[in-house]
Amino acid sequence: MFLxxxxxxxxxxxxxxxxxxxxxxxARVVNIxxxxxxxxxxxxxxxxxLGSFTLEKALRERQSIxxxxxxxxxxxxxxxxxxxxQGENRAGTGRRTVPSASARYPxxxxxxxxxxxxxxxxxxxxxxxxxxxTKTKDGNPETLLGSIERMQPWIPKSPAVFIFAGVSSxxxxxxxxxxxxxxxxxxxxxxxxxxxAVVANxxxxxxxxxxxxxxxxxxxxxxxxxxxxxxxxxxxxxx
Ligand SMILES: Cc1cc2nc3c(=O)[nH]c(=O)nc-3n(C[C@H](O)[C@H](O)[C@H](O)COP(=O)(O)O)c2cc1C
Numbered sequence: 001m002f003l004x005x006x007x008x009x010x011x012x013x014x015x016x017x018x019x020x021x022x023x024x025x026x027a028r029v030v031n032i033x034x035x036x037x038x039x040x041x042x043x044x045x046x047x048x049x050l051g052s053f054t055l056e057k058a059l060r061e062r063q064s065i066x067x068x069x070x071x072x073x074x075x076x077x078x079x080x081x082x083x084x085x086q087g088e089n090r091a092g093t094g095r096r097t098v099p100s101a102s103a104r105y106p107x108x109x110x111x112x113x114x115x116x117x118x119x120x121x122x123x124x125x126x127x128x129x130x131x132x133x134t135k136t137k138d139g140n141p142e143t144l145l146g147s148i149e150r151m152q153p154w155i156p157k158s159p160a161v162f163i164f165a166g167v168s169s170x171x172x173x174x175x176x177x178x179x180x181x182x183x184x185x186x187x188x189x190x191x192x193x194x195x196x197a198v199v200a201n202x203x204x205x206x207x208x209x210x211x212x213x214x215x216x217x218x219x220x221x222x223x224x225x226x227x228x229x230x231x232x233x234x235x236x237x238x239x
Contacts, residue, residue, distance in 0.1 A: 065204025068235030072116035084197030158233035165226035
């Protein structure tokens, strides 16, 4: 009750607790209002763990996998994948796993998830600063993407769909092409980092940009300035 009565204080407390390393199941959810996007709940992710899978093995095994299936990704797995693409890797500096021109960080990372034992279904936005997810919309890959025209059928069947969106206006100056190029570059670097983490976590994924990205933008309720650059469905590899 106290948390619900003082939602902003509660979310700040959740954000401060940066060293949780529980596997999942104990997600703390705080409902707060957020401007522009529909609903929100802040969920603290477990700290990412450093595994022993080698970079060379991940590079050797990376390939596009489209026969993706559940179970849905739990919080521990989401933590690994989100951190790989945009997580802070030098505590307290704001600096991330992937480089960024002038450290302007134009990317926003979302994930549409099917319901897992540790997370309700929905569209969630990642915050690298406090390693949290904030729910921005109800729904799951099937309900949000399934009816989009010319959708590739394997995409809504995936238990998680990551969306990389760029806000190129975060770069200074008047060279619009340069801003777009730097945003696209960073998106590609972040996507590849996630694809390697997918392999290291025993999962499958494919970059899937041959779809109507504007329709996905609308269906998922992204902010107007967030332009989708890459989507990556992820899941277990069906036998
Ligand atoms: C920008 C981009 C867009 C892509 N779009 C799709 C897509 O819409 N659907 C799909 O099934 N694969 C898509 N792919 C995956 C490619 O088909 C795949 O990477 C290519 O066939 C090479 O296979 P590999 O990834 O297994 O090495 C895309 C890849 C990239 C880089």
